[in-house]
Amino acid sequence: xxxxxxxxxxxxxxxxxxxxxxxxxxxxxxxxxxxxxxxxxxxxxxxxxxxxxxxxxxxxxxxxxxxxxxxxxxxxxxxxxxxxxxxxxxxxxxxxxxxxxxxxxxxxxxxxxxxxxxxxxxxxxxxxxxxxxxxxxxxxxxxxxxxxxxxxxxxxxxxxxxxxxxxxxxxxxxxxxxxxxxxxxxxxxxxxxxxxxxxxxxxxxxxxxxxxxxxxxxxxxxxxxxxxxxxxxxxxxxxxxxxxxxxxxxxxxxxxxxxxxxxxxxxxxxxxxxxxxxxxxxxxxxxxxxxxxxxxxxxxxxxxxxxxxxxxxxxxxxxxxxxxxxxxxxx
Ligand code: UT7
Numbered sequence: 001x002x003x004x005x006x007x008x009x010x011x012x013x014x015x016x017x018x019x020x021x022x023x024x025x026x027x028x029x030x031x032x033x034x035x036x037x038x039x040x041x042x043x044x045x046x047x048x049x050x051x052x053x054x055x056x057x058x059x060x061x062x063x064x065x066x067x068x069x070x071x072x073x074x075x076x077x078x079x080x081x082x083x084x085x086x087x088x089x090x091x092x093x094x095x096x097x098x099x100x101x102x103x104x105x106x107x108x109x110x111x112x113x114x115x116x117x118x119x120x121x122x123x124x125x126x127x128x129x130x131x132x133x134x135x136x137x138x139x140x141x142x143x144x145x146x147x148x149x150x151x152x153x154x155x156x157x158x159x160x161x162x163x164x165x166x167x168x169x170x171x172x173x174x175x176x177x178x179x180x181x182x183x184x185x186x187x188x189x190x191x192x193x194x195x196x197x198x199x200x201x202x203x204x205x206x207x208x209x210x211x212x213x214x215x216x217x218x219x220x221x222x223x224x225x226x227x228x229x230x231x232x233x234x235x236x237x238x239x240x241x242x243x244x245x246x247x248x249x250x251x252x253x254x255x256x257x258x259x260x261x262x263x264x265x266x267x268x269x270x271x272x273x274x275x276x277x278x279x280x281x282x283x284x285x286x287x288x289x290x291x292x293x294x295x296x297x298x299x300x301x302x303x304x305x306x307x308x309x310x311x312x313x314x315x316x317x318x319x320x321x322x323x324x325x326x327x328x329x330x331x
Contacts, residue, residue: 006127006138007178007328010169012066013297014058015046015284020162029155036159041260045162045285047147054088058165059098059143062293066139066167067102074103078135081126082111083118083142083289085316086149098141107139115194116256116315118142118289119166120184123311123323126170127179133172141167142289149196151216160258161217162285166293177306177328181243183235183321190227190318194219219316228262228314233269235322236312240270243324247271251307251327252299256314257281257291266312288315303327 021044022033036042048058059082067074080102082095095109114121119142126138143165152158170178198214199205205215232255240250253272255263260281267277278295287294292311296303303309307327314320 004131004133005173005176005178006130006170007173008168008296008325009171009328010066010070010072011293011296011300012062012064012069012167013165013294014061014065015164015294016048016058018047018049019044020047022159025159028152029158031155031159039261040160041281042159042285043282046164048145048163054094054148055082055084055086055143055145056088056094056097056101058145058163058290059084059094059141059167060101062143062165062167063098063102063139063141066169070169072169075106077104077107077137077139079129079138080104080107080109081122081138081140082109083113083122083140084111084144085113085115085118085288086144086146087111104139114186114315114319115317116258116286116288116291117313117317117319117321118315119292120311120313120321120323121319123179124182124184130170130172136172138170139167140170141165142291142293144288144290146286146288149215149217151213154216156221157217157219160286162287164284164287164290164294166290166297168293168296173328177326179323179325181239181324183239185231185235185321186317186319188317191316193223194316225259225262227318228258229265231318231320232256232262232312232314232322233266235320236266236270236310239322239324240310245308245324249308250276250310252276252278252303252309253312254278254292254295254309255312257284257295258286258314262314270310300331303331305330
């Protein structure tokens with residue numbers, strides 16, 4: 001009997017309507033369009049503005065888009081995983097609310113958090129369940145409302161992040177398509193360089209820390225940049241080598257959209273031509289857990305059955321990794 005592999009069989013996505021352009025940011029902090037574009041590749045990002053709407057709002061919209069496009073009966077979904085660094089609230093999984101709202105009443109659900117690598121690690125989790133034969137339909141969502149913990153007076157972070165969500169469905173495949181290999185890593189020594197220090201269990205928020213804005217996300221951009229460039233390129237190169245893949249074999253690189261210069265460096269290391277590099281950072285900025293599924297959402301019509309895709313991500317923690325996947329359908 002041939003091994004069951006786990007393949008992506010549908011994609012959905014959603015970004016909020018409000019567009020925060022570089023021009024608008026120029027009126028908020030001391031920055032300019034030229035600096036942001038040349039240092040990051042970002043021109044605009046989407047922000048969820050409405051009060052009381054959290055990450056689940058984005059996740060539900062992306063899931064509904066997938067369900068509608070695929071003609072899927074949500075009652076058939078076995079498991080809903082929401083990958084996110086910005087859950088709606090503590091002690092109540094965003095995934096549970098999301099699953100119920102989309103009608104996935106027979107599913108169980110939970111959140112998965114590994115900063116910007118959340119979705120990549122979620123792909124590993126979802127495929128492992130399917131390969132083991134435990135479940136048949138897993139909805140994997142990457143969703144983040146980064147604007148909920150960004151300080152819009154801090155030019156080092158507010159120019160980078162945006163809000164959004166993407167969703168994929170994983171199902172068993174008998175043609176050997178889907179996830180082929182993974183190389184996932186983490187190093188806790190990196191957490192000093194990218195974190196929202198207050199508001200978690202180590203340092204609950206109090207009046208003083210709130211007034212000092214210590215609940216907002218902080219990053220030492222240069223250190224994160226260097227580690228991202230080195231590690232993303234390293235794992236992408238290694239996974240290609242151990243699967244005997246050359247640049248000619250690869251149809252696409254789907255890299256976490258944190259900074260165009262980091263993506264370009266990864267593509268250069270594996271000697272991939274520009275037209276094989278998925279890129280939408282110019283429109284959405286860094287949407288944390290949503291970058292990889294939003295790439296699939298934007299590029300779905302160009303993907304062909306059998307296309308070999310290298311995924312790569314790097315994020316807070318530090319966490320990083322690469323996945324090699326064969327695309328399973330023509331849309
Ligand atoms: O998702 C995973 C996590 N995140 C990342 O992967 C992000 C990694 N880091 C980066 O993308 C980059 O480090 C940034 C985009 C955050 C910053 O770019 P950089 O090239 O590393 O700039 P820098 O922080 O070294 O700053 C260079 C200069 C500084 O001025 P001086 O000291 O040279 O006079 C900054 O003060 O640019 C200044 N600067 C800005 N100028 C205009 C910093 N931010 C801005 C800004 N607008 N927004």
